[in-house]
Amino acid sequence: MSVLVFADSNNGAIAKSAVEAIHYGSKIGETTVITYGNVDDSALASLGNYGASKVLINKSINEFDGQKLSKLIRAAAESAEVIVFAMDFSGKSLASRVAAGLNAGLVSGALGLPDTSNGFVVRKAVFSGKAFANCKINSDKKVIALMPNSIQVETNDASASVEEFNADLGSSAVTVKEFKAKGGGGVLLTEADVIVSAGRGLKGPENWGMIEELATEMGAATACSRPVADIGWRPHHEHVGQTGIAVRPNLYIAVGISGAIQHLAGVNGSKVMVVINTDAEAPFFKAADYGVVGDAFDVVPKFIEKLKAFKAQQ
Amino acid sequence: MKILVCISKAPDTTAKISFTDSDTKFSETGVQFIINPYDEWYALVRGLELKEANGGTVTTISVGAADYDPIIRKALAIGADDAVRIDTQPTDAFQVASEIANYAKDKGYDMVLCGKETINYNGSQVGGMIAELMNLPYVSLAVKLEVNGGTATIERDMQGGTEVVEISGAFVLSASKGMAEQRIPNMRGIMQARTKPLTVVPASGSLAMTEIVSYELPPAKSACKMVDAENMDELISLLHNEAKVI
Ligand SMILES: Cc1cc2nc3c(=O)[nH]c(=O)nc-3n(C[C@H](O)[C@H](O)[C@H](O)COP(=O)(O)OP(=O)(O)OC[C@H]3O[C@@H](n4cnc5c(N)ncnc54)[C@H](O)[C@@H]3O)c2cc1C
Numbered sequence: 001m002s003v004l005v006f007a008d009s010n011n012g013a014i015a016k017s018a019v020e021a022i023h024y025g026s027k028i029g030e031t032t033v034i035t036y037g038n039v040d041d042s043a044l045a046s047l048g049n050y051g052a053s054k055v056l057i058n059k060s061i062n063e064f065d066g067q068k069l070s071k072l073i074r075a076a077a078e079s080a081e082v083i084v085f086a087m088d089f090s091g092k093s094l095a096s097r098v099a100a101g102l103n104a105g106l107v108s109g110a111l112g113l114p115d116t117s118n119g120f121v122v123r124k125a126v127f128s129g130k131a132f133a134n135c136k137i138n139s140d141k142k143v144i145a146l147m148p149n150s151i152q153v154e155t156n157d158a159s160a161s162v163e164e165f166n167a168d169l170g171s172s173a174v175t176v177k178e179f180k181a182k183g184g185g186g187v188l189l190t191e192a193d194v195i196v197s198a199g200r201g202l203k204g205p206e207n208w209g210m211i212e213e214l215a216t217e218m219g220a221a222t223a224c225s226r227p228v229a230d231i232g233w234r235p236h237h238e239h240v241g242q243t244g245i246a247v248r249p250n251l252y253i254a255v256g257i258s259g260a261i262q263h264l265a266g267v268n269g270s271k272v273m274v275v276i277n278t279d280a281e282a283p284f285f286k287a288a289d290y291g292v293v294g295d296a297f298d299v300v301p302k303f304i305e306k307l308k309a310f311k312a313q314q
Numbered sequence: 315m316k317i318l319v320c321i322s323k324a325p326d327t328t329a330k331i332s333f334t335d336s337d338t339k340f341s342e343t344g345v346q347f348i349i350n351p352y353d354e355w356y357a358l359v360r361g362l363e364l365k366e367a368n369g370g371t372v373t374t375i376s377v378g379a380a381d382y383d384p385i386i387r388k389a390l391a392i393g394a395d396d397a398v399r400i401d402t403q404p405t406d407a408f409q410v411a412s413e414i415a416n417y418a419k420d421k422g423y424d425m426v427l428c429g430k431e432t433i434n435y436n437g438s439q440v441g442g443m444i445a446e447l448m449n450l451p452y453v454s455l456a457v458k459l460e461v462n463g464g465t466a467t468i469e470r471d472m473q474g475g476t477e478v479v480e481i482s483g484a485f486v487l488s489a490s491k492g493m494a495e496q497r498i499p500n501m502r503g504i505m506q507a508r509t510k511p512l513t514v515v516p517a518s519g520s521l522a523m524t525e526i527v528s529y530e531l532p533p534a535k536s537a538c539k540m541v542d543a544e545n546m547d548e549l550i551s552l553l554h555n556e557a558k559v560i
Contacts, residue, residue: 100408
């Protein structure tokens with residue numbers, strides 16, 4: 001099967017979720033990557049390390065323009081049977097549009113490789129992570145948007161050929177005015193391997209210092225429960241859960257969060273969960289792998305101290 | 315200003331998820347249904363705010379059978395002027411989007427607003443598909459929408475920040491948190507909703523491209539290992555040696 005993978009670039013680097021999508025594509029078939037903007041040829045050739053055979057780049061598009069990008073991807077997808085996106089911000093914007101344009105079925109939020117023993121069936125999370133569905137694509141072309149952090153990326157020494165790719169992109173009715181980068185730098189929530197998250201148990205925004213310190217020590221992103229974002233203790237973009245961002249880190253540390261069903265729905269894809277809560281009956285302990293019953297103001301500083309000692313030894 | 319808001323039905327966020335017919339169907343027994351929160355809290359309410367500020371109409375559109383009517387009445391109670399239900403039992407997002415696009419194509423809507431995803435299928439598909447099928451620009455995961463004359467200014471979530479875009483002419487948008495605040499319908503709205511028009515139209519016969527062949531529930535989680543609050547060395551050792559995440 002021939003596969004086309006769309007890879008978004010951030011400031012000239014291919015996104016981590018896109019690298020996962022490339023590797024995923026290469027497990028399905030011969031993989032061509034389509035990207036845009038200003039990325040070094042050597043960086044593009046090195047996508048061969050993850051399984052790409054060929055990389056197409058369009059240099060006329062320099063910002064995220066959904067209308068032009070979907071035309072570009074469709075043009076590049078002419079001979080592809082399977083088109084893969086990462087289910088990240090750009091994939092959520094483009095996969096549906098490209099699928100409709102190609103008259104193709106789309107499975108978004110795929111968690112594994114297609115099973116082709118009886119048709120083309122892809123597993124995905126549904127009901128906000130409370131269940132899984134095996135979803136069969138019946139169209140000739142098939143579009144998949146892969147959930148970030150759901151496959152292990154292996155590397156090799158191969159390098160990909162790089163070609164410029166141009167197509168009739170028409171005009172666009174959308175003008176990009178500005179990009180407002182999120183303050184604080186730090187690790188992006190949707191790309192983080194470790195997330196330190198806190199809830200109403202922290203009592204007030206002035207107490208987030210220890211959460212940020214722990215996150216810095218762990219190279220983690222910070223997150224919060226919905227009420228914490230609603231009352232303005234933390235920014236909206238940190239709100240995780242069923243009505244916020246869904247995350248799937250390797251390690252999720254929840255401090256002073258009760259573990260309501262709507263919160264769990266956004267974090268239950270985490271590989272390992274640690275819960276710190278004063279209330280031994282908090283529902284979060286039922287979903288957690290490791291639990292500490294105790295006061296966050298006592299436990300978190302001790303954890304940070306021991307973690308520093310552990311890191312010093314490594 | 316003519317605004318079309320797509321409304322989907324979803325199980326209540328606390329609903330117990332289970333399946334019947336050899337795990338091929340979602341079990342609706344005892345499940346309460348709500349308007350998909352992204353459609354209600356963000357898309358519908360922002361549509362109403364724009365109408366209140368600029369004049370115009372807010373129409374809701376749903377693709378579903380008669381079991382949709384209670385949630386459609388709720389959308390009318392919150393403030394929509396009228397509602398359309400396309401009468402079919404859709405099986406995927408492509409079918410929903412095709413039906414909505416076929417209906418809306420020649421009706422001159424200035425904007426089509428959707429929620430960013432449904433909480434049951436988590437697809438983020440319908441908005442982008444409608445945009446493609448109607449040949450309109452699409453802005454996904456929008457957190458802010460202002461309209462000034464014929465120009466809309468929209469802020470959307472992107473990796474690492476938000477992007478501000480401007481569109482003149484009609485567009486499709488999917489709404490995310492930040493767009494508006496939830497509105498609780500009042501008694502007057504609920505009374506009025508009973509007599510507002512809910513038009514049922516036949517489906518155009520669009521086909522689905524995908525089908526769910528089976529569902530699975532996640533395996534039961536093994537018991538949580540408790541660590542003493544005085545023994546953070548143990549927690550670190552478990553995370554390092556057993557879970558291998560640090
Ligand atoms: C339709 C709908 C959608 C929703 N979507 C979301 C969502 O997306 N995300 C989300 O998070 N919520 C969501 N909610 C809200 C959810 O139901 C809960 O109300 C919310 O998650 C509770 O947040 P919390 O755990 O921070 O606060 P609380 O429930 O108040 O819990 C605070 C916890 O902190 C503990 N605590 C107190 N003091 C300390 C201390 N000193 N040290 C340690 N622990 C302490 C307490 O024991 C308690 O368990 C939604 C609700 C609805 C109805």
